[in-house]
Amino acid sequence: MEAAVIYAREHGNLRVPFTYRVPAGQDAAAEGWPASLANFPLGQWTADARRFYARSDMDQDRAMQLEKLGMIWSHFDVAWEEGLTAAFFFFFFFFFFFFVDGPRRRATSLLRWTPRTRATGSGSG
Structure with missing residues (x-):
């Protein structure tokens, strides 16, 4: 969830490309990404979140948090x-x-x- 918050802060929404990974190294530090999230597959994570939401396997609190960040469900x-x-x-x-x-x-x-x-x-x- 931390990676989604940082991405939304930078881009204004969670329209994350499927192949997007959190940057690593010098680029990550310059953009404000913590080292613990280096190479995290955020694109796959958001695709999984969409799938869980579509199957109603996501709790309401998580769905509301993602909607506040600008999650694109479809x-x-x-x-x-x-x-x-x-x-x-x-x-x-x-x-x-x-x-x-x-x-x-x-x-x-x-x-x-x-x-x-x-x-x-x-x-x-």
């Missing part, structure tokens, strides 16, 4: 939500800029905005 659900959000913003962009704002006026300003944005590297144009 990557499929997260991918669905992210895809749905992207689709919503695509629809909003397409609908607003091409129907509400008028196709001719928007196309002209978009043609002016694109080269400026590319040249400056920002989206404020």
Whole structure:
């Protein structure tokens, strides 16, 4: 659990890749990892925690602790939500800029905005 707390503090959630291991040596000390956790397979540990949670083999206290750390119980659900959000913003962009704002006026300003944005590297144009 200590490794999960440190990982969540550094990354803001427990979206740990399956192959992730706690760093060892100089890198670990610089990032704040204790030597006792060196090479701990945190990715496998979180995958096991997801499996126990899905089978209802995890006690409620542990599940609540992991949820507070930002545990992702289902990557499929997260991918669905992210895809749905992207689709919503695509629809909003397409609908607003091409129907509400008028196709001719928007196309002209978009043609002016694109080269400026590319040249400056920002989206404020």
